Amino acid sequence: MKTHRTAHPFMIPTIIAVSLSVFFLWLLTVVVPIAFVELNYQYHKILADFFSVSDIRGLIIPQFRLDLKGATSKYTVNGITIPAIFVDEPVIYNVDPNNASAYTAALKIGIAHASGTSFPGGGGLGYYFAHSSTPAFVVQYNAVFYLLGKLNAGDEIFIWHEGSRYDYRVTSKEITTPSDVSFLKRMFASETIVLQTCWPPGTSAERLLVFATKE
């Protein structure tokens, strides 16, 4: 006598529900923030490239160009401005890069400066890192460094530390494995900063490093 095994009537709907839930959760927490940052970047880039304005109001109201040397930056005590990718965010100094809970908390409120590395003006290597994506419901900072890959040699970076501005210029980009920390032991001819984020966006497979030297 042959017996037929039949699937439980709720099995397929359950698989569909779980699969789609994970998918939509990923869309909501990972893809949407990245898409938002990308759209915002393209919007500002079009305004800047085609209309030479930094704001949509500039299309009808005459606008003074005050975006030189970070004059319009919001975080001028402890912050970072990268005009080429429209990043203007606070920096949290002295965050322990060995302590995941400490830096996770810091990355919810800005960009982290690794403790033990040089402060701006200190002459050594300053190490800064932030999310390119993260499945956390952090509206502003879960893809703040997603655009780092669009930086090119010569782009300006302004860093504020205790109210003083320090100007840097991008020199190079590298993609490394997460365990490659050899860049921390390199000798640099002049004061250098390195901006780090996970790469490619939406994963933590590799790390993108952007190096900039002080002007």
Place this chain on the structure above:
Amino acid sequence: MKKLVLTFLFVFGLFFYLPQSNVIFAAIGYGSGIYTNLCGSGTNGQGDTCTKGCDTTQGACTSTGPFVVKYSCDGKQVSCKNNVSHFDTTQTVAGAACGTTTEIDVYKKSCQTLFGWFCNDGDRVDYLTWYAGDCNGSSTSYMGSVPTTPTPAPAEQSSCTSLSVTKGNNSLIPATVSFAAQGTDSAGPISDYLYYFGDGQEAESPSNTIDHRFDISGSFTAKVFIKDAAGNWKSSSTCETTVSVSASPLETQKSACSNLFILSGNYTQAPSTVTFRVTGYDNKGGIKQYKVDFGNGQTQESTNGLFSSTYNTAGTYTIHGYVLDSQNIWTGANDTCTRTLYIETQSLTSQPNTGSPTWFTIVAIVGGITGISLVLSGSLSTQKVVRKRTHKKSRSS
């Protein structure tokens, strides 16, 4: 004749087998292997004090802090700098594979920081290099330059011994004051002197004498640092001196924080006790009190300008020094009274995770494809059933 031939063969054989530049020594052994180099043997001992750390009977080196590092290399070597380990308080040659060389170095401090290796030769105090023996089990006899009883290399010590005022003390402003500094270094001459005059001015010079003009009266604490042959800047309490400059009657009150020095503890690992020195001047009565903002939310006051604080957390700290002048006004945190202190965390082994877990993205995409496929296939099969039923109904009617 036979005797002569045998003698010739013996002498020729000795000449043939003896290395030209080396002398056979009875090798110092440990375990299955032998030491190919030891601190003080002269092969690679320059700059090392050989004063502490390594024990050839144990095949290990120890230190009071995490200042010992181990290297390993293939083959029999007298020096090995490959495959560096982490810094630890103890390292042993135990576990080394046959046919490999292990070198253990002891430093004065942990040299590996988040942003580089900053020790130089003068920071190494002891070392040993050990060959684990041939893998085929053959003899480990060694024709090298390691003596049976290594003579410790002379301890290379350098220190700043004095700073004195040779001319111009108690002169009326503007006063030119002459200073003379003295330092010793068993490894060579003092290459540079860094003078802090106590009025906020400083000068670097290869000479141990220098003149400085004071335009403000008062009592100033001058300090000098010497740069020894190994490149280390050193000072001491005897390398400080007080300079007095007499006031002119018309001079107005002037005061400032002159210098903040980090005397010890910079670039060390947490927890670390760091000592500071603040100097300042006031031409109308002297400094009443000194204060340091340790950069970690704590401040401390003292009457002699010496401070000490323990840092339990790694970080980069900005330290500010202040002085309380004769008018009871705190002044300071200027460029010369601000210093950066680096307290190290353990060496970073991996860059921080700043992205979404890769597995999450993969699972989500696979889940999305699966879910949507199942929905579409389900709705298609439902459509087929509906169509069949509709078709049957229309035929029967």
